[in-house]
Amino acid sequence: MRKSILLWGVCLLAHAYAYAQIESLQSDEIDTDHPFTILMGASSPVNGPMTAHHPETNVRYNGNIKNSLLHGNWQSWFGNDVAFEKGSMVKGIPTGEWKVWYPDGTLRFVRTYSADKFQRVKQELKRRHPKMPGFPISDLYAKDRNSALTRLRSSYSFRNSGINNKYNPIFKDCLHHGQYINYFEDGRLKDSGYYQNGLRHGVWFETVEAGTAIETGAYKHGQRSGTWKIMNAQRKLIALIHYKNGKASWQKNY
Known part of the structure; x- marks a missing residue:
């Protein structure tokens, strides 16, 4: 014993x-075969709305582009017209609350981002003075550059979403700031907490x-x-x- x-x-x-x-x-x-991956090419608008449909004619995604970057509200749907993801972008960077659902409509992920803080952190990483107070993630960058930069990528937040049901967001760069939640498929809480300026902070x-x-x-x-x-x-x-x-x-x- x-x-x-x-x-x-x-x-x-x-x-x-x-x-x-x-x-x-x-x-x-x-998952590189994400069903809602957007391929920006010569046929994509530089500015204006961007919409696509599933073969069944249901709307697949609906967003807006500004200077060739996703900007403004974004939403996409599964083929059965159930919401898949919803959030807002600023010049290609997510900001505010971002939600993702399972195919049956059960909430799967909740993330909170800040496009403004992302830009401020990126600028600080370029011009950080060791004697000036700054973001804690900048201190991490000074000790472990790769570790800090990993936390500014969308894949960092969704790496444990499940091998057979992975989620690949439409954005690559981001900064977490606010509530973070994961749910099981049956609706039970899986993980919850808060980020502050890109790092986990609090209970x-x-x-x-x-x-x-x-x-x-x-x-x-x-x-x-x-x-x-x-x-x-x-x-x-x-x-x-x-x-x-x-x-x-x-x-x-x-």
Whole structure:
């Protein structure tokens, strides 16, 4: 019995350490055959509305282009006329709330972006002075350039959307700022939390290991901070892990 508990504790600690490493290094998986990919070409308008239809004549997507970039409200639909995604763009960058649905109409993803902060961060990364206060993501950029830039790509936010049902957004660059939610196909909450200026910040709820475990705790500027609770699928507490500067410092198993 003691060996089993010890082994479980070691596994949890290994998971905690691995999470700190994988959080910024995990590769993204994106479906290049996304049904709503827009191919901008010579026939695309430089300015004006952009609309397409499914073979059944139902509207496929509806948006607007300004200076060859998506700009303004955007919405797309499945072939059965059920909403697929909805949001707003500013010069090709998403801003405000972005929603994605499952084919049966169940809400799948909620993301919140800021086009204004994206531009400000990009400018700061180019001209950052080490003695001037700035965005925390700029500090990350100084330590790990690739890790910071990964967080400014849309694929970072949707990398765990499922191998057989991946979501490929119509935009490549973005900055998360605000609410973040994932739902299971049956409508149950999967993950929720907030981003601040491109990094996770505040209290988060995360489902891991195909729903077999739940983790909840706080992030501070993209790093896990303080005490996190680890629960099984029945919401029974199985461990507490304390984080300092994103790394697990101690653990108690139950």
